[in-house]
Amino acid sequence: MAVPAVDGASDAEYERNLLQRIQAGDKTACAECIDLHSAGVYRLALRMVGSPEEAEDIVQETFLNAFRTIDSFEGRSRLSTWLYRIAYNTALMRLRKKQPLYVSIDPPAADDEEEITPMQLFDWCCLPEDDFQSNEARSELERAIAELPETLRAVFVLRELEGLSTEETAQVLNVTISNVKVRLHRARLWLRERLSGYFTELAHAAQG
Amino acid sequence: MNAHELHGESHGESHSNCKHLLADLSDYLDGEAAAEVCAEIERHLADCADCRAVVDTLRKTIHLYRTLPQPTLSPDARSRLFAALSLPK
The missing domain is CATH 1.10.10.10 (Winged helix-like DNA-binding domain superfamily/Winged helix DNA-binding domain)
Known part of the structure; x- marks a missing residue:
């Protein structure tokens, strides 16, 4: 499906219009939304879970959830940000189910609280x-x-x-x-x- | 060269800023650090081979991942998605 070019000032206007059409149940608008945003959602999901099949499932769940709850989306963030958020939470839930007690034993181990000091100093x-x-x-x-x-x-x-x-x-x-x-x-x-x-x-x- | 030296514990005063400067490196490489911070980092880099190696390899790391080919959703996967959502293809 051809996706209309959006850029600059017309971007926000296009998105508002797309959102209104999705909220009105326009299936062509849903398809347009998927063609605009599924690639990014897929890449995020794939990087989070590692498996292409599972990432595909997450894309599906993300858009199913998004279209089901589209009336609650007030447009305070960009549509893409909202979709990434749904996809991230979906991926996270799957990871939690799979690895509730996961602990990495491979160096360099770190979490978001830990400082990382460069040890490798060869250029x-x-x-x-x-x-x-x-x-x-x-x-x-x-x-x-x-x-x-x-x-x-x-x-x-x-x-x-x-x-x-x-x-x-x-x-x-x-x-x-x-x-x-x-x-x-x-x-x-x-x-x-x-x-x-x-x-x-x-x-x-x-x-x- | 090792991390112990990077902390400035064996080089003396001129290297006491290594760890302090490390926190500002991303802003520096993104061009978002204040002018005085940039000047401080560049002064330090002129004298510290370890930090120069860290900055060079960090810059290269950023370049490498930004030019990595991105995975794509296959046409078959798109078709499955549209079918699952009962949407026109």
Whole structure:
């Protein structure tokens, strides 16, 4: 389905109109909403739960819930923020059911309260660009993102991969703006630390 | 080089700011740090190889994940979603 281009000042107006049409039970508007927002909802769900099948289920639950409760949405946030919030809560409930006593034993372990002190101090930026763009390096990065502590991962995905603002991220996760900033910083340091292990080893191997 | 040194416990006065500056690194890299904070960080980086390595590799880490290909919802998954919600395709 073709989705109308929305940008700038027309964005808010388009969204208000779309919302009114969904609230009036217009199925074409629901389809339009899905085509606009399902990709982002899917990416968030996938990063949270790790399984494409389960992420697909979460997308389905998110839109089912959203359309069922659309009358309670007052438009105080963007529609996308509200959908991310539903998807995040749905993913979280599934994680809680699966891993109620989950404790990571893999270093560097950290939660959102723990300071992250850089331990890896080798500058691996000197590696050839091919080493950063290899499938192996990308897999390593994907694994690192998947292993981010859960509270850091949600902030990281919304801010850095989905491009939400600090304020929007805070709304989705129901945390303060300063909490989003702190968690994003810790997520970045955590990922740097985690990737440094891999790239430092690569650099040392190249040096013989 | 190790984390002990990054805390400034073995380098003396000039490295006592490592941990303090660490908290402002994201703002610095995002261009959101105040001018005086940027100046303080840059002064420190000129003298501290460990912190330069942290900043360089942090900047590179950010670049790498921002250019990572994003997963997509397959057309089949979209069809299943539309069918589940009884929507026109």
